[in-house]
Structure formats: C-alpha cells, structure tokens
Amino acid sequence: MNILLVGSGGREHALAWKIAQSPLVKRLVIAPGNPGMEKLGELIALKATDAEGLTALAREIKADLVVVGPESALEQGLADRLAAAGIPCFGPTRKAAQLETSKAFSKAFMERHEIPTAGYGVYERLHEAREALAVFRPPYVIKADGLAAGKGVAISTDKRDAESEIERMLGGRFGAAGARVVIEEFMSGEEGSLFALCDGQRAVLLGGAQDHKRAFDGDMGPNTGGMGSYSPAPVFTPELVEAADRTIVQPTVAAMAAEGMPYRGVLYAGLMATDAGPKVVEFNARFGDPECQVLMMRLEGDIVPLLLACARGDLGRAPAPAFSGDTVICVVMAAKGYPDSPLEGSIIRGAEQDFGPHVQVFHAGTKRRDDGQLVAAGGRVLNVCARGADIAEARERAYAAVKKIDWPGGFYRTDIGWRALERG
Incomplete structure (x- = not known):
C-alpha cells in the first residue's frame, strides 16, 4: 500500500512510527513531517492546510489511504476533496469535523441528542456575554468557538477575570476562532x-x-x-x-x-x-x-x-x-516561553540517541539546520515516552531519558502521572 500521512507534530510522528511497522506498507509519504520522521518515510514540504496540494500529492503517489493528523487539515475540507477524488481518507469531512472545529455546533448537537454535557450559552456580543455571567456560577468556563491550538479555554474564579477573558477572545485574541464565545457550567470531577x-x-x-x-x-x-x-x-x-x-x-x-x-x-x-x-x-x-x-x-x-x-x-x-497491559507515559519538553511566546532556534543535543527498548522520543516541533543541528521550531518540541509494568516504572524511565537530553532552551513538568501515582 501507498499511504500519505498529513501533519508535522508529535502525534503524526507517533502515527508514522506505528504505520511504518506494518507489512502492508510499500510507501509512506509524510507531508510536511519533521526531522524525527526522516527515517520512517519520504517527507514532502506541503502544509497540512493545503488541501488542494495534498489531494494532488495523493493522486500523484497513487495513495491507497490518506491519514489526517491535525484538525486544521480537516477544517480545510481535505477529507471532502479526497472523497471527490475517490481516495480513502482516515478523517472526517469538514461538516463532521465541526464536532471539534465549532464548540457552538458541538454543544447544540449534544443538546439535540441528549448527550450528557455541561449547560452552556453562545455569545457574539460583548455586553450579552458579560450579562450572561450572572446566570453562571463561578468558576466560569469560557471557550473560543473555533480552533485555537488547545489554548482557547479559560477558567476564571473571579467575575472580573472572566469579563477580561471574554473581552480578549471577542477582541481578536484568537482571530476568527474567537468571533463567538461559549460560556459553560463548571463540571466537577x-x-x-x-x-x-x-x-x-x-x-x-x-x-x-x-x-x-x-x-x-x-x-x-x-x-x-x-x-x-x-x-x-x-x-x-x-x-x-x-x-x-x-x-x-x-x-x-x-x-x-x-x-x-x-x-x-x-x-x-x-x-x-x-x-x-x-x-x-x-x-x-x-x-x-x-x-x-x-x-x-x-x-x-x-x-x-x-x-x-x-x-x-x-x-x-x-x-x-x-x-498491551503496560503503562506508557509521555513527558512533553517545551520551549521556554510556551505557550505564549515560545523561543525558537535553540540547539537540542542528545534527542536522537538510542534510549533503549522501552523509550521512544517523538519530535513535535523541531527542524534541522543546514549544518545538521537539531533546533526547536515550535512550542511543544519533544515527546519523551516510556513504557513500564506500572506508572512508577514508566515514569522513572521517561524522566531518566529526559535528563539525557541536553537542551537548555526547554522546560518540562516533573509531575506527569501524579494522579495515577496517588491511586497506587
């Protein structure tokens, strides 16, 4: 089979790693990919949002399957174009993807079909959204309607803070994604x-x-x-x-x-x-x-x-x-300044060494300089993953690998998995 994988992050690196293991795969093309995927398939410099170009590429390589990683490609209607071209696509159409790309659509859909979720309201005007806060109890959950790279959610315990978040979203913080805001009831659990x-x-x-x-x-x-x-x-x-x-x-x-x-x-x-x-x-x-x-x-x-x-x-x-019955843990190494203003270009050493059979390092935001050096090129940069018999063993292996990576320009949390550890 010829397979086209769309995307360039850690998710896509993990998918490429798994797909490449299949004996069914004759050719794996990845667009645009990242340096971590260089040994898994052919990298083509096409953006995930270039639905027309990706469809043409799928035709060119005679793709038997296209696997779409990021939501941005779905919002651009890549699956629709591929369907029109008769090419099987793992990923929903633009309309179906509205379950993610529009929180207002998703909430209304769940309401229609009595799918359990939090109560909500949708607002386009600043004064209406402010007035609606009186209907909700703190903490206030405020979401940008559209795609905001996982950052379009704010939880405020203070009404003034909630009003400020609404002003920022409706004021253009997330561009068109914040043209409407969804205010939800806070759910405990x-x-x-x-x-x-x-x-x-x-x-x-x-x-x-x-x-x-x-x-x-x-x-x-x-x-x-x-x-x-x-x-x-x-x-x-x-x-x-x-x-x-x-x-x-x-x-x-x-x-x-x-x-x-x-x-x-x-x-x-x-x-x-x-x-x-x-x-x-x-x-x-x-x-x-x-x-x-x-x-x-x-x-x-x-x-x-x-x-x-x-x-x-x-x-x-x-x-x-x-x-498998094993536990697997992933520790994200991010560039300093993430999520607001991640610093790009810092050199990363040691990320491509052999960490042993229990550890995989997936690239999320890297690029390779002309001199071969690996550098940060995004917010979340590396995903250090390890397996173990339980959460404690997996966690120990992951953090041991993290410490072998020489990257002064990055940071990471030291408490990944704490909930599972507390449960014993």
Missing part, C-alpha cells in the same frame, strides 16, 4: 480522554488516556495543548467506559449519520467523570496530542487495517484493537 474508531456507522472503542493541560507542576500556569499524558488512565474504570460508550460514543456516531454527516476517523471524547456519570467536556475530530503517542506505544498488532477499515466504512470486518 476528573477529566480523561476516550478514543473510538469510527467508520460512519459503527464505533469501536480504542482506549483511554489522561493528559496534563497546565504548563507547570501542580497543575499551575496557563492552559497548553498538553504537557504530558499516560495510558491506561485509572479514572477509566470498566463501569465508566461502558457508560461513556452507551450514553456518548454510540449515540454520537448514530446521530451524526442520521443528520447526514457520517463520521469516519477517530472520535476523541474529552470526558469528565462526575457524580452523575461521564459528561462531555469537548469532542475532538482527531487523535489527541500527546495522548496519541502513548496509545500508539500500547497498541499491539498492525494499525493499518484499522485505519483503512474506518476510511472504507467496513470496520466490522477489521480485527478488534488490542493493547
């Missing part, structure tokens, strides 16, 4: 990420993970795209998973098909385990990042038949996904 493979009619659970959104230890600092993750996540008890599948995942896939937007790809349900059962915090229309990295390291067997079955709409014929 523990959050986790549940993933399901979907073929338009069916959904098969793929497993869960838990990530750390805040930039600094102790869950302090600004929200980020994710500073670390681990799988399995103890919050996902068998009872919780069964309830989430029954009340959230299956109804969502059925309702999307009924509304003429059959969902194909991976459905990421960010869930809150509340006293009233699991509720949706938000949907994403792609693998989480950095959750994908730990899932790919735990996934046993060949991933390609699963991806192809989703794209072709015949998931019922594919083998059920199987996972």
